[in-house]
Structure formats: C-alpha cells, structure tokens
Amino acid sequence: MEMSLDAIDLSYSYIPGTLALRNITLSLDGSGVTFILGGNGSGKTTLLQCLCGIRPPNSGSVQIDGRDLRRIHPLQRARSIGFVPQIHEPVFTYSVYQVVLMGRAPYLGPFSSPQKSDHERVAHALHALDLWELRDRPYTAISGGEQRLTLIARGLTQGAKYLLMDEPDAHLDPRHQHDVFTRIVDLAREGFTFAISSHSPNNALLYGRRVVLLASGRLIAQGSPQEVIAPKLLQEAYGMEFETITDASGLRAVLPATGKRSQS
Amino acid sequence: MLRVRLPRILAALCVGANLAVSGAVFQGLLRNPLVDSHILGISSGAAFGAALALLLTHSAVYVQLFAFGFGLLAIFIVYAIGLRFGSSILILVVTGILVSAFYNALLGLIKYVADPLNTLPAITYWLLGGLGGARWQNLWPLLIITVFGITFFLLIRWRLNVLTLSDTEALALGINVRRSRFAVLFVASLLVASSVAISGVIGWIGLIVPHAARAIVGPDHARLIPASIGIGAFILLILDDISRTAMATEIPLGILAGLIGIPVFLLLFMRLLRERGGWR
Numbered sequence: 344m345e346m347s348l349d350a351i352d353l354s355y356s357y358i359p360g361t362l363a364l365r366n367i368t369l370s371l372d373g374s375g376v377t378f379i380l381g382g383n384g385s386g387k388t389t390l391l392q393c394l395c396g397i398r399p400p401n402s403g404s405v406q407i408d409g410r411d412l413r414r415i416h417p418l419q420r421a422r423s424i425g426f427v428p429q430i431h432e433p434v435f436t437y438s439v440y441q442v443v444l445m446g447r448a449p450y451l452g453p454f455s456s457p458q459k460s461d462h463e464r465v466a467h468a469l470h471a472l473d474l475w476e477l478r479d480r481p482y483t484a485i486s487g488g489e490q491r492l493t494l495i496a497r498g499l500t501q502g503a504k505y506l507l508m509d510e511p512d513a514h515l516d517p518r519h520q521h522d523v524f525t526r527i528v529d530l531a532r533e534g535f536t537f538a539i540s541s542h543s544p545n546n547a548l549l550y551g552r553r554v555v556l557l558a559s560g561r562l563i564a565q566g567s568p569q570e571v572i573a574p575k576l577l578q579e580a581y582g583m584e585f586e587t588i589t590d591a592s593g594l595r596a597v598l599p600a601t602g603k604r605s606q607s
Numbered sequence: 608m609l610r611v612r613l614p615r616i617l618a619a620l621c622v623g624a625n626l627a628v629s630g631a632v633f634q635g636l637l638r639n640p641l642v643d644s645h646i647l648g649i650s651s652g653a654a655f656g657a658a659l660a661l662l663l664t665h666s667a668v669y670v671q672l673f674a675f676g677f678g679l680l681a682i683f684i685v686y687a688i689g690l691r692f693g694s695s696i697l698i699l700v701v702t703g704i705l706v707s708a709f710y711n712a713l714l715g716l717i718k719y720v721a722d723p724l725n726t727l728p729a730i731t732y733w734l735l736g737g738l739g740g741a742r743w744q745n746l747w748p749l750l751i752i753t754v755f756g757i758t759f760f761l762l763i764r765w766r767l768n769v770l771t772l773s774d775t776e777a778l779a780l781g782i783n784v785r786r787s788r789f790a791v792l793f794v795a796s797l798l799v800a801s802s803v804a805i806s807g808v809i810g811w812i813g814l815i816v817p818h819a820a821r822a823i824v825g826p827d828h829a830r831l832i833p834a835s836i837g838i839g840a841f842i843l844l845i846l847d848d849i850s851r852t853a854m855a856t857e858i859p860l861g862i863l864a865g866l867i868g869i870p871v872f873l874l875l876f877m878r879l880l881r882e883r884g885g886w887r
Contacts, residue, residue, distance in 0.1 A: 417781040428779075435826030449781040
C-alpha cells in the first residue's frame, strides 16, 4: 500500500462554534515538499498540529497509511510523524546533542535512559545534517538556521518519515533560509515527506513541489506551485493584489502590486 | 551516639537530598529556574499543619503528622484545580501561590491566637527549621519516602529532559504530558512534605543547589539529578554540624542556611559569571 498522511474532511475548533479549520481534505503522499500558505490566523499551524496528531480533529480524521491517527498509540505515532515547532525555547541550555537525543523519547520507557543504539541514531542524524562539529555547543548559542537543522535532526532521530515544520523560514536571513530549504529538498529526495507552513509564496515556488493555500480555515487551492501561486488565488488568501515575475522557465516570483496601489 | 547522632545525620542527608532534588525537578517541569521546593504551597501547608498541632497539643508525633498532611493537602488542592482546567504550568503555579498565601494567612491567625508565653515561641522556633527533633522513632517515614522518591527520580532522570519541553513538543514526541507531569510533581511533593514535617522550613536549598549542580554538570537531568542529590545531602549535613557546634545553644538550621549559604553561593555565582562572561 502507498504510504501517505491524509486529512479527510478535517474540521477543528478551539472555541465551540468557531471553526479554525473547515472540511480540509489533503494528502501528503511521498510528494516531497508541500508548502502550506495562508495569511496570519488562516489555520496553518493548527493544520500542522492536527496532521501530527497532537490536536484530535472535531470532525473528519487524519489517517496515516489508511489508519486513523486516533487509533494509534501516541508513541507509535511519534515514530512516524515529527513536528518541528516555529519556536523551540529551551529553559535550560541543552547542547545540540541533547536536543537531538530527545528524539529518542518515543522509543524509551519513562524509566529508561538512552542506550548505545540511541546514541548511534543521534550521531547518524547529526552527520547527515553536518551538525556533528556543533554537537557540544549550547542550542541557544548556534545560529537560527542551525537551530532549525538541529530540530530536523531530532525529527530524523525520531525515525519520522513525515516531518511537519511550522514556518522554518521565519526570522532567517536569505542565506540561512536557502541553507535550510536546500537540506529539506535533499532529504525529500531521499524519501522524507515534508509539510511546511510559510509566509513566503516565493519560497514555495523555489523549493516546493506542491502548495496548499488556506484562507480563514478553508482550503481554497492545492496543486503545483505554478498553479496555486497565481495573483487571483493569492488575492483571495491575503486580501491584496500581487503581480508576477516570469522568465523563460515560467513563474519566478510574486510581488505586491505596488503600482496599482499608488494609482488608487 | 547511635541513638542520637545517627538519626540526625540520616535526617540531614535525606532532607538535603530531598529539597535539592525536588527543587531541580520543579525548576525543570515548571520551566522556571526561579522556583524552589516550596513553590506549590507544600511548605506553607506543612508550616500551618505544624503550628496547628502545636496549638492543639504539644506532641511531636502530631506536629510531624499534621505538617505532612497539610503539606500534601496543598498539593492536592493545586492538582484538583489544575487538572480541571488542563493542568497547564501557569495554572499550577498561580494556584500554588494562592494556596500558599491562604495557608500563610491561616498561620498568621494561629500565631495571633496562640499563647504568647508558651505556644507562640514553640511555633516560631519550629518555623526556623532544625533537626534537633530527629529520632529513630520519628525518622522512618522520611527514610521510606526518601528511598522511594530518590529511586524514582534516578530512574526517570533522562525522561525529565523531555518533560522540560513545551507541551506541544512533548506531545509530538508521543509523551503523555499531563500524566507524566502529575506523577513527577507528586513524588517531588511527597519528598518536600516528608522533609519539612521533620525539619521545619529550610529555605534556599531547593533553589540554589540545583543551580550549583547545573553549573558543575550542565542541564542534562541524567547528570543533574544525581548531582543535586549529592550536593544537597552533603551541604545540609555540614550546615547541621555547624548548627550543633558553633554556639553553646543550637542555631536554627533555617537561619544558618541563609546566613552561610547565601553569601557562599553568591560568591560562587559571581565567580561563575566572571568565568563564563554572563549567564548562558
């Protein structure tokens, strides 16, 4: 059977009567990197948290390989789906190594400590993301880009095939964004499936294979970046006009339509 | 010697270890390096219980029993309210502070009505803290709970790292945050209540020993928990020896802990800051 993580007619509400997500149906099926775009408060983070099983939907379901997430033990679920939060704020200055090692929690009982095999998984993940040299540095003392990579390494250590990332490009300069996304695209080629929420349609164009567009909790479009990142759809999602920049290879970027605004 | 000194030595080791390890655990699980063993109202509950017992009787057994009972009652109130509303850290801490404040008001009331010649000095003296009352016959509850609690924390020490993560992250790692937090805070509370019941309120150890241990072995609970236990037990033993021998009459442990402990640790802290160029 095809491996996939699906949302089926998923709805979620924080406050009874107010839906944060309405009837979302989408599928992450080994399709590399899927970007989730949408304005502030459109439900991107909520969708990611529903997909990784920490917010059970009010109606509809999330299914992994055809099985309802609610029927799977949380520890089992955590071995398949990893969540990378936008902000990981450790209270104490754990080292990069310690942060990545916490990815082994789904495999260890409450009264066990990590064994040799767990440490081998950590070493493997750190090498895979070129973080080995940084392993003893405090997590709080490395760059924002390195912090994102550390959390990806934690996801790999977790054994997760699906990695759900909440705005990994937030607060990063262009070089670090590019570094992080290049890694993500490489890992996607190796068979990992990413769902990434972002405020940057241009990053979705550059690094995404699929794009999902949300507006006030509804899914208004999904498809290839070239299809979804269109001025008309973006206007519906963000409530402002966009203009496109294209070249021989097709759509390269979208920008706010400043010219039209100054005329009005 | 064996009849009087050994129980007192054991009591010092247990109380020091318990206060230090519970402080480390509270700081980690409540994600706040400024809290100590007394944060959730346990010590205020125990102080009120002891004062109430001293008001009603003068039996040492009842003092210990009431202190332990009311200390645990505090944590049960905090949990009852916390669990009802999702047991987030903020709710636990706010409820803990309120319970603590209410117990303090009750304690004030007892002091006010207590006989100022007889009962009031006894209450005041108890509150200053000390191990003078440790005997074989009243030590065994502390010993049993300490062995149980310390074993528990030594076993669960690595998992404590994961419990310092935000709820979202811990849940995403498949951990049942609510249940784990409940269990761990409950065992820590048992350690505090059983200690305060025999020693009175001894401040600062639960706050500063974990920080000292963190400065030496780092924040990884796999090493922090054993270090806190060792340092806490050792320091309280030393302080108790000084308390017995420095002057002709015994200096209350709570006072001594503050007088010696705080300057010593302030010096260590400043040296650490100088070495590291700030707190990281």
